Amino acid sequence: MISARGLAKRYGDRRVFTGVDLDLAAGGFLLVTGPNGSGKTTLLRVLAGLAAPSAGELQLPERHTVGYLGHSPNVYRELSALENLTLFGRLYRLPERAERIGMLLERFGLWEMRRDRVSTFSRGMQQRLGLCRVLLHEPSLLLLDEPYNALDAQGAALLDGVFDEPRTWVVATHEPQRVERRATERLAFA
Amino acid sequence: MTYAGDVAALARKDLLLELRAKETLPSMLLFVIAALTIFHFALPRGTSHAAALGLLWAALIFTALLGLTRAFVAEREQGMFDALVLAPCDRSAIWLGKALAVLAFLVAAEVVALPAFAAFFSGVDGRTVAAVALADIGIATVGTLFGAMAVAGRARELLLPLLFLPMAIPIVAAGVGGYLWFLAGYDAIFAVLSWAAFEYVVAET
Numbered sequence: 001m002i003s004a005r006g007l008a009k010r011y012g013d014r015r016v017f018t019g020v021d022l023d024l025a026a027g028g029f030l031l032v033t034g035p036n037g038s039g040k041t042t043l044l045r046v047l048a049g050l051a052a053p054s055a056g057e058l059q060l061p062e063r064h065t066v067g068y069l070g071h072s073p074n075v076y077r078e079l080s081a082l083e084n085l086t087l088f089g090r091l092y093r094l095p096e097r098a099e100r101i102g103m104l105l106e107r108f109g110l111w112e113m114r115r116d117r118v119s120t121f122s123r124g125m126q127q128r129l130g131l132c133r134v135l136l137h138e139p140s141l142l143l144l145d146e147p148y149n150a151l152d153a154q155g156a157a158l159l160d161g162v163f164d165e166p167r168t169w170v171v172a173t174h175e176p177q178r179v180e181r182r183a184t185e186r187l188a189f190a
Numbered sequence: 191m192t193y194a195g196d197v198a199a200l201a202r203k204d205l206l207l208e209l210r211a212k213e214t215l216p217s218m219l220l221f222v223i224a225a226l227t228i229f230h231f232a233l234p235r236g237t238s239h240a241a242a243l244g245l246l247w248a249a250l251i252f253t254a255l256l257g258l259t260r261a262f263v264a265e266r267e268q269g270m271f272d273a274l275v276l277a278p279c280d281r282s283a284i285w286l287g288k289a290l291a292v293l294a295f296l297v298a299a300e301v302v303a304l305p306a307f308a309a310f311f312s313g314v315d316g317r318t319v320a321a322v323a324l325a326d327i328g329i330a331t332v333g334t335l336f337g338a339m340a341v342a343g344r345a346r347e348l349l350l351p352l353l354f355l356p357m358a359i360p361i362v363a364a365g366v367g368g369y370l371w372f373l374a375g376y377d378a379i380f381a382v383l384s385w386a387a388f389e390y391v392v393a394e395t
Contacts, residue, residue, distance in 0.1 A: 013286055038356065045394070048272075048276065049276070050272055050275060050276070050394060051394040052393070052394065063276060063278060064277075064278035065215060066276060067276075068272060068273075068276055071269070071271050072268060072269040073267045073268075073269075074268065074270060074273040075268065075270075075273075076203070076207060076211040076264060076270060077264075077268055078206075078207045078211050078264070079203065079206065079207065079210075083203075084207070087199055087200075087203055087301075088273065090195065090196070090199045090279070091196060091199065091200075091274075091277035091279045092191070092278060093278065094279060117210065135271065166369060
């Protein structure tokens with residue numbers, strides 16, 4: 001699914017990471033840990049195809065099979081939950097859009113507020129909607145950056161359930177204990 | 191059809207965001223009316239129509255700049271570029287959808303600005319209206335591309351005027367002179383260039 005050799009990323013003179021080698025097979029789970037500023041987010045952006053590596057070789061799956069959720073929920077605050085998901089459902093050309101959107105909103109406890117603007121949501125609800133958006137097109141590779149951010153116990157339990165799905169995962173987190181048992185690969189930045 | 195549908199969905203999203211947030215268009219309207227009012231009092235009586243027309247174009251360009259500065263605010267503040275860029279739609283659809291929304295804001299501002307200019311100075315003829323309409327297309331296409339470039343940079347408020355204003359000089363020159371064919375050519379060339387270049391603008395290196 002992902003293969004990297006000697007991967008490095010620099011911004012000008014600043015070295016973010018160097019010498020990253022990894023092989024992540026389909027169905028694998030890569031756990032990325034490290035302190036703030038160690039390069040976790042940049043690595044995830046490179047593996048999502050959102051940033052080009054400065055050096056090294058990288059093989060990634062096709063763009064439409066990738067889902068990426070960054071630090072922020074990546075949803076439009078002035079649109080409703082339904083409008084956000086409908087927009088991305090359209091861009092991803094989902095054939096049965098309404099059913100898929102309805103199922104995800106129900107699953108993440110957002111159905112009742114589907115017509116409310118996201119700006120009225122709590123940060124945790126926004127994160128749930130971000131997870132809905134990123135799961136919408138059934139990506140085979142999902143990259144999540146601090147996905148437990150702002151989630152309450154119920155939200156975190158919902159996310160734990162998401163990890164049971166048969167996908168390939170790359171997760172950067174400060175709470176490795178929640179997903180440690182799932183990890184098939186580990187990458188620790190110093 | 192799919193490409194057109196993507197563009198329509200993205201443009202509709204931008205219009206909906208503005209309808210709800212009301213942040214860009216009111217600022218543009220206030221700015222253009224304030225600018226024309228200042229020009230009205232600053233110019234001596236008996237100023238020629240040509241001189242006043244030049245100031246109209248200056249007001250329109252800076253009003254457009256104000257709108258362009260805010261064009262990608264939602265994408266920047268809410269991290270939406272990442273989500274849009276990963277979608278399997280053609281990336282140029284993101285540019286075209288945004289350019290259409292910018293064009294709509296420009297037209298809305300001018301629907302107010304041109305009658306205000308007529309009230310403060312002198313009437314606007316059909317050739318000027320046509321020139322403004324053609325200029326809007328050039329401003330929206332080039333400005334949206336530069337807006338996307340600037341939004342990725344640190345000094346974005348500085349970068350956009352530095353990129354956009356030099357490109358607006360031919361628009362103003364042709365607009366004041368009423369050279370419609372030049373404006374149409376400018377629109378065609380820069381629309382194609384911006385459409386083709388957007389893919390590389392949003393690709394982080």
